[in-house]
Amino acid sequence: MWNISLVFKTFLFLVFFTCISSLSAKYNSILLDKNKDELIIYYNIPSANYIEIDSHYDNILIKGKTFTTSMDGKFKITLNIKSEVSREFYDPLRVYSNGEFLLYKDYLLPKTIRYENGTVVNKIQDTYPNFSILENDEYILGNRYIFWGDEKPIKILGLEKNRDLKENILKVYKEVFNYYSNVFGHIIKKKPVVVIDFTENGGDFHYKGDVLDDFLSYNVLNVSKLDKGKYHQIYSFIAHEIFHIWNSYEHNHFGKSWLHEGSAEYFSIKSLFKLGYVDAHKVESIQRAYLNACYRYYKDNSKKIMNENNSDFSIYVCGNALHILLEKLENENIVLDIWKILFKDSSYNSDDFIYSIKKQPSIKKETIARIYDFIYREGGVVRSIELLSGK
Ligand SMILES: [Zn+2]
Numbered sequence: 323m324w325n326i327s328l329v330f331k332t333f334l335f336l337v338f339f340t341c342i343s344s345l346s347a348k349y350n351s352i353l354l355d356k357n358k359d360e361l362i363i364y365y366n367i368p369s370a371n372y373i374e375i376d377s378h379y380d381n382i383l384i385k386g387k388t389f390t391t392s393m394d395g396k397f398k399i400t401l402n403i404k405s406e407v408s409r410e411f412y413d414p415l416r417v418y419s420n421g422e423f424l425l426y427k428d429y430l431l432p433k434t435i436r437y438e439n440g441t442v443v444n445k446i447q448d449t450y451p452n453f454s455i456l457e458n459d460e461y462i463l464g465n466r467y468i469f470w471g472d473e474k475p476i477k478i479l480g481l482e483k484n485r486d487l488k489e490n491i492l493k494v495y496k497e498v499f500n501y502y503s504n505v506f507g508h509i510i511k512k513k514p515v516v517v518i519d520f521t522e523n524g525g526d527f528h529y530k531g532d533v534l535d536d537f538l539s540y541n542v543l544n545v546s547k548l549d550k551g552k553y554h555q556i557y558s559f560i561a562h563e564i565f566h567i568w569n570s571y572e573h574n575h576f577g578k579s580w581l582h583e584g585s586a587e588y589f590s591i592k593s594l595f596k597l598g599y600v601d602a603h604k605v606e607s608i609q610r611a612y613l614n615a616c617y618r619y620y621k622d623n624s625k626k627i628m629n630e631n632n633s634d635f636s637i638y639v640c641g642n643a644l645h646i647l648l649e650k651l652e653n654e655n656i657v658l659d660i661w662k663i664l665f666k667d668s669s670y671n672s673d674d675f676i677y678s679i680k681k682q683p684s685i686k687k688e689t690i691a692r693i694y695d696f697i698y699r700e701g702g703v704v705r706s707i708e709l710l711s712g713k
Pocket of ligand 1: 562563566582583586
């Protein structure tokens with residue numbers, strides 16, 4: 323196997339450095355190769371003589387094996403593949419505990435490119451050129467990511483000593499996925515690849531995850547510090563990310579993030595309730611907690627308008643509180659119906675939420691006014707929650 327792989331790699335390099343440059347000299351391309359714990363990225367950028375590497379790579383760059391100036395448009399950067407789960411949203415390289423890793427395509431592209439004629443283009447400019455990434459058996463090429471590993475629908479890593487939790491996670495994942503499929507329709511696009519990685523590094527319990535189109539990545543840290551009763555935090559985190567398969571991958575979401583994140587929060591708890599993982603009493607106390615937290619936030623930030631506020635707190639907590647408000651003013655079927663309407667199209671905007679509510683004949687006029695006030699008017703969040711709870 324080792325020899326075959328080596329022959330294949332040699333073949334790829336020959337193709338890359340001889341044929342490609344002559345056959346398609348005008349195309350920019352990237353080829354990736356892995357050597358032990360190093361990732362080597364080869365760039366072919368005709369007529370370029372300098373590239374500036376994305377600063378996200380600063381801490382993992384191997385400078386001695388990196389060449390950012392060139393006479394013939396060929397550059398090379400070498401990264402150290404090291405396992406680290408940062409507190410940042412995206413890691414420069416997300417390395418899982420089995421050695422497989424995820425790369426964000428955006429970071430792969432040079433920050434700036436300088437050409438022989440002195441022109442410089444920056445990644446944020448419209449004039450920035452397109453790149454093709456050469457395919458390879460060792461990685462999966464997605465729209466927004468490259469996953470260096472095997473394509474398996476779902477992998478749960480790092481729970482060898484806690485088989486009960488591992489089985490539960492798999493069960494929850496499948497049940498929640500099926501629940502959303504039944505309620506909101508089956509996924510037509512390519513099914514997601516899922517990695518759920520549990521690690522113990524002696525720190526606090528912490529989790530983070532993201533959905534890059536059809537790739538779901540979960541990192542859960544130090545779960546041994548949780549008693550079993552708290553496992554539903556992990557379950558709801560898992561259910562939250564799965565909802566993004568519907569609300570940002572199968573159907574593209576545009577506009578403000580409160581709709582995108584708030585709905586994932588809302589349906590994560592709802593799905594766990596429907597599947598019997600949390601009881602009605604618990605759901606009620608969770609929903610009250612969201613409403614109260616959102617209320618207090620906007621009491622303290624009374625000049626802010628929910629639709630214009632991009633803080634994580636408002637997006638997640640008040641985005642969910644908005645859904646809870648709609649449920650309490652009407653009923654939970656109405657919330658489902660609104661989302662079924664949004665999912666009728668391949669894409670939707672955050673403003674479509676209120677439009678769909680306005681168009682729904684069974685919704686009370688008063689509800690429409692409360693929801694509109696909550697989203698778009700100064701003081702609206704506080705007024706709506708006060709009216710609801712008789713504060
Ligand atoms: Zn989310």
